[in-house]
Amino acid sequence: MYKGPIFLEPVFKERIWGGTKLQAEYGYNISNELTGECWGISGHQHGPSRIRNGELEGWPLDRAWNEHRQLFGNLEGSEYPLLVKILDAQTDLSVQVHPNDEYALEKENYSFGKTECWYVISCEEGAQLVYGHHAESESEFAAMVEQGEWKKLLRQVSIQPGDFFYVPSGTIHAIGAGTMILETQQSSDITYRVYDYDRRDADGQLRDLHINQSIAVATYPHRDPVIEQTEAKVQDLTIKQLVEDTYFTVYLWKLNGTAELVQEFSFLQVSVIEGRGTLYADGKEYPFVKGDHYILPATMDEYRLEGDAEMVVSHVTI
Structure with missing residues (x-):
């Protein structure tokens, strides 16, 4: 499944x-x-x-x-x-x-x-x-x-x-x-x-x-939270971690070409905010475009992304 x-x-x-x-x-x-x-x-x-x-x-x-x-x-x-x-x-x-x-x-x-x-x-x-x-x-x-x-x-x-x-x-x-x-x-x-x-x-x-x-x-007094942001590169995919919090971790993915990845999380949430591309997994092709929302389930393993797109990606923090 x-x-x-x-x-x-x-x-x-x-x-x-x-x-x-x-x-x-x-x-x-x-x-x-x-x-x-x-x-x-x-x-x-x-x-x-x-x-x-x-x-x-x-x-x-x-x-x-x-x-x-x-x-x-x-x-x-x-x-x-x-x-x-x-x-x-x-x-x-x-x-x-x-x-x-x-x-x-x-x-x-x-x-x-x-x-x-x-x-x-x-x-x-x-x-x-x-x-x-x-x-x-x-x-x-x-x-x-x-x-x-x-x-x-x-x-x-x-x-x-x-x-x-x-x-x-x-x-x-x-x-x-x-x-x-x-x-x-x-x-x-x-x-x-x-x-x-x-x-x-x-x-x-x-x-x-x-x-x-x-x-x-409400919180008194207000203080801006301190967050640490990091950036990594996986082939043609730039992964910027925006926040890691008790409840969720959120990234900005910028794809310009091809990247091979492994699904290691309980699930990943992906929202495509710009561009288009194709996800390849288990011998099948899954095109995606701006405005698509999808989940990469735990039952996935290796997958490949190709295209030119920006995505906001998140998962629960454990």
């Missing part, structure tokens, strides 16, 4: 801040002009990807996880652990924060909190995002929120394509308008909104805020 890649059909999510770039840039068949999220690799109950090749074609990823755990190195856990998205932010996302595992389990009865990371695929000139805050304590943070001192509280960071941000649980953050990012995260959909610009939904209602939860889970 599966000596080659497992290709996945993405799930799309309407968002108040979304747009149409997922169709324009990746050719995805979206049905809504406010499509904000492509869940490219997902076993989450709110939107599992479906397998589109091989013996399990048509299966949702969470079912494959539960019934064919050998594909994932027989890892333990009742939930597929990671979620990979592409986000199209036509306008600003709400300022938000996510809980850690302990808080999520205690308050939300869910196994995972939400630590995530972002690779900036593209952005408009002058684009910014919120990454952290300027309060030194919980009480100062709460006072500034109550008084609506958002410009003083929120830390704005200018961005450009190729930037990378590691966003541990507890980090106040918001992706800014005109930005497309690839997000790798724990498989969790728990979000606490701190501020939403007094924006109204399609029914004219202000969206819910979660001030008490946000104050409870």
Whole structure:
């Protein structure tokens, strides 16, 4: 079973801040002009990807996880652990924060909190995002929120394509308008909104805020996490490690030619963000193009990549 890649059909999510770039840039068949999220690799109950090749074609990823755990190195856990998205932010996302595992389990009865990371695929000139805050304590943070001192509280960071941000649980953050990012995260959909610009939904209602939860889970004071990035070369493939964290390790792969590799992980998640190529495994050819998402299962062995492509690749950290 599966000596080659497992290709996945993405799930799309309407968002108040979304747009149409997922169709324009990746050719995805979206049905809504406010499509904000492509869940490219997902076993989450709110939107599992479906397998589109091989013996399990048509299966949702969470079912494959539960019934064919050998594909994932027989890892333990009742939930597929990671979620990979592409986000199209036509306008600003709400300022938000996510809980850690302990808080999520205690308050939300869910196994995972939400630590995530972002690779900036593209952005408009002058684009910014919120990454952290300027309060030194919980009480100062709460006072500034109550008084609506958002410009003083929120830390704005200018961005450009190729930037990378590691966003541990507890980090106040918001992706800014005109930005497309690839997000790798724990498989969790728990979000606490701190501020939403007094924006109204399609029914004219202000969206819910979660001030008490946000104050409870935010980190004080904010400090940028220190991450070590390394780079290696395997023939014509450059592998840049973007982050190695408790939950996931994420890489940027740049392929310009041919590379022979061995699948040594419980599974590898691959999202093609530019270009095209072919994966050769077990005597078969598997073409891939920009916008494809696939998993290299534990049941694979040696494989070869050929082409000109950029991919964001990840696996669980053990």
